[in-house]
């Protein structure tokens with residue numbers, strides 16, 4: 001094992017603000033997997049392999065055998081929600097997993113009760129829960145969250161804790177003065193500044209305590225200079241934002257292929273219908289705007305119209321999301337892509353993806369939690385760009401362009417793991433050993 005990474009001794013607490021469809025699907029899934037009832041499909045940490053050394057060495061261990069990750073048996077779950085339903089009730093209402101599976105693990109799910117949430121109706125107009133903390137200032141609320149974390153850790157005998165935000169998408173917010181420095185942010189917490197969102201209160205509490213924090217929604221949350229600086233000061237890994245599932249996953253698989261072959265793209269129209277609580281929240285224009293900005297950034301960054309104006313200069317990209325209750329969590333998305341090839345001849349691609357939002361998101365939450373915990377034990381702090389692989393709108397330093405191409409993101413993730421474990425990075429050049437193989441054949 002690498003000298004650089006501390007071992008994963010003891011229990012890992014995964015705390016989740018937002019025990020809705022995604023959060024409960026993750027928790028139920030891990031419990032079912034630990035009971036041997038199911039498999040962690042879609043989780044790179046559990047099912048993915050990584051190549052080590054030269055191709056001639058034929059070494060492809062499972063990632064979980066290569067890096068010291070917490071074992072699924074050592075995870076304890078907890079969280080916060082504005083509704084008081086326990087995780088069994090919340091999972092049942094989310095209607096993602098079937099009742100047979102939920103009943104097999106009912107007692108474990110019922111035992112997880114949400115802690116009272118930090119909530120502000122102004123940020124999510126379509127929700128009205130009552131399981132909410134009350135305190136005179138946002139600073140006091142942050143102290144209450146710190147207290148929750150400490151108590152959870154002690155009660156469950158955890159040696160480490162990570163937090164992954166699975167709460168609703170908050171209304172659109174741009175970074176302002178209060179988000180620029182630690183001092184301005186702390187002052188804002190004490191003065192109840194309206195631009196400090198509830199997700200930022202959780203994030204501040206976590207980072208202040210050195211607890212890794214990943215953001216699965218498109219809210220700004222940790223993507224502000226004040227919390228980035230605090231993360232470096234307290235040596236805390238942070239990552240965001242917005243889980244890359246469904247339509248955007250398809251986009252970041254397909255667009256790099258078109259771009260790699262220098263095929264032109266004139267238009268990309270994406271529309272979705274979904275009927276879960278997330279869809280209901282996104283039905284409010286202020287909340288949809290947050291999601292729209294996150295979804296739109298992807299194509300321009302992959303296709304780079306600035307570098308290839310003849311191919312992508314006229315790109316028209318439109319994203320729509322419509323709330324449609326009959327589909328529940330089973331989102332349906334359509335993409336119409338107008339492309340052009342040799343001599344400008346037009347072609348079309350149509351994608352109709354009948355996906356399951358939370359089934360795609362749950363393994364991402366698991367991997368982010370395990371890798372954030374690994375990063376902390378590897379003494380990595382601040383923005384964890386190597387986890388962009390999981391995120392629709394990856395957080396970077398402001399001077400850097402985010403990388404959206406899923407294949408480049410995977411190479412970066414794998415090389416980061418090799419680097420942590422003191423293995424050679426893989427450049428895919430191969431010239432150093434190609435001749436050896438040729439010689440051995442002659």
Ligand SMILES: NC(=O)c1ccc[n+]([C@@H]2O[C@H](COP(=O)([O-])OP(=O)(O)OC[C@H]3O[C@@H](n4cnc5c(N)ncnc54)[C@H](O)[C@@H]3O)[C@@H](O)[C@H]2O)c1
Nearest residue numbers: 018020021022081117166167168169217243245277278357
């Ligand atoms: N499922 C996906 O594929 C996917 C992909 C990308 C991003 N996301 C994001 O993940 C988040 C969760 O999605 P979901 O489908 O589980 O939604 P959901 O509505 O089922 O669950 C969100 C939960 O968060 C709770 N909540 C809201 N504000 C809170 C607060 N301040 N503190 C604590 N709890 C709070 C709500 O009561 C709700 O139970 C959403 O922001 C969504 O946009 C989901």
